[in-house]
Amino acid sequence: MTAENEFTVTPYSVDGEIDYEKLLEQFGADQLSDDQITAFPDPAHPLVHRRVFYAERDIDRFLSAVNAEKPHSIVTGRGPSGPMHIGHVLPFYFAKYLQEQTNALVYIPVSDDEKYFLKEMSLEVIGAHTRENLLDLLAVGFDPDRTRIIVDTADGDVVYPLATAFAKAVTQSTIEATYGEPANIGLSFYPAVQATHLLLPQLIEGRHPTLVPIAIDQDPHIRICRDIADKQRYDVDKPSALLSKFLPSLAGPGKMSSSDDAPSILLSDDRETVFEKIRTHAYSGGQSTVDEHREQGGDPERDTSFQFLSYFFETDDERLERISQEYRDGSLLSGELKDIAAENIADFLECHQERRSQLGSLVDELPAYRLTDAERNRARHRVGFLDNGVF
Incomplete structure (x- = not known):
């Protein structure tokens, strides 16, 4: 639309x-x-x-x-x-x-x-x-x-x-x-x-x-x-x-998509890759030089790294507000903000990857999450597809 x-x-x-x-x-x-x-x-x-x-x-x-x-x-x-x-x-x-x-x-x-x-x-x-x-x-x-x-x-x-x-x-x-x-x-x-x-x-x-x-x-x-x-x-x-709302693309406002020109941060990315992607590609809400940023400050609402923290990757409200204020007043630089976001995201991904590494094969793991025969039959019966012994 x-x-x-x-x-x-x-x-x-x-x-x-x-x-x-x-x-x-x-x-x-x-x-x-x-x-x-x-x-x-x-x-x-x-x-x-x-x-x-x-x-x-x-x-x-x-x-x-x-x-x-x-x-x-x-x-x-x-x-x-x-x-x-x-x-x-x-x-x-x-x-x-x-x-x-x-x-x-x-x-x-x-x-x-x-x-x-x-x-x-x-x-x-x-x-x-x-x-x-x-x-x-x-x-x-x-x-x-x-x-x-x-x-x-x-x-x-x-x-x-x-x-x-x-x-x-x-x-x-x-x-x-x-x-x-x-x-x-x-x-x-x-x-x-x-x-x-x-x-x-x-x-x-x-x-x-x-x-x-x-x-x-x-x-x-x-x-x-x-x-x-x-x-x-x-x-x-x-x-x-x-x-x-959509998690922003690294390239700036909009939806993160696997088909974007800017790379997505994959669940399989290691720490080094996360830092490289964010440092290289994350859209900055800061100024073009350090001196200008110290004087004028940055805009966290336009900054992809801050948005990542705000959406999901910084759970502490007080710390998030402190990061926002320091970025606005220029005491926190864009590169420093990128590294904070990269650190938090890499920590999250390492935990996810560790849990995944502990899984067995899908043949072993998935059956516990699949519908039971009784559940399948109840669903079909509710819409009139009865088990009449033919199927």
């Missing part, structure tokens, strides 16, 4: 410097309020109280369930089109944080089918990315008793029957009005698959509030799913959404 030719935000394309307020007007979502932030379990995650997650749809029902200790779930997924970078992994660490605080169910759909429809990649290449991405997801450290990972092409016995039921509630004109003209019929069908992802916890566990923490470019999927939930007879709540 385009705002006066300044930026484009769709599930398949993000370009330009984004005006997040205009985007809310276009998408029709609501600003996350102070009262809603306060209603999150204490302490609220930095992504919430620093308003990286800045908008919502129908979140009060989810928060009420959390605070009343009633059943609730979280759905956040991954499209495996390449190696994961730090922007990809933030919603998963956020979901893990909420799971630890509230005992939430977490469902993680992996949409390898969508990436095949969307990208010029073979199924073999996407399969290789899927396997690597799954290891990174497992390294986050979710509770296997409260987490389910669904891979579309591997779990077709559940995904396809549900998507078939939901697809009948969506017209092609609705798809084109929401996404533009799809490049192929696979992308026309995919919103029904996405609705399956988002409604699956309720189809298995019964009606309860579900939260989808997701970058705002994915909001069209939420809108289609909420429409489907309104039309269907399966006794489900419309999923709630918590919509985030």
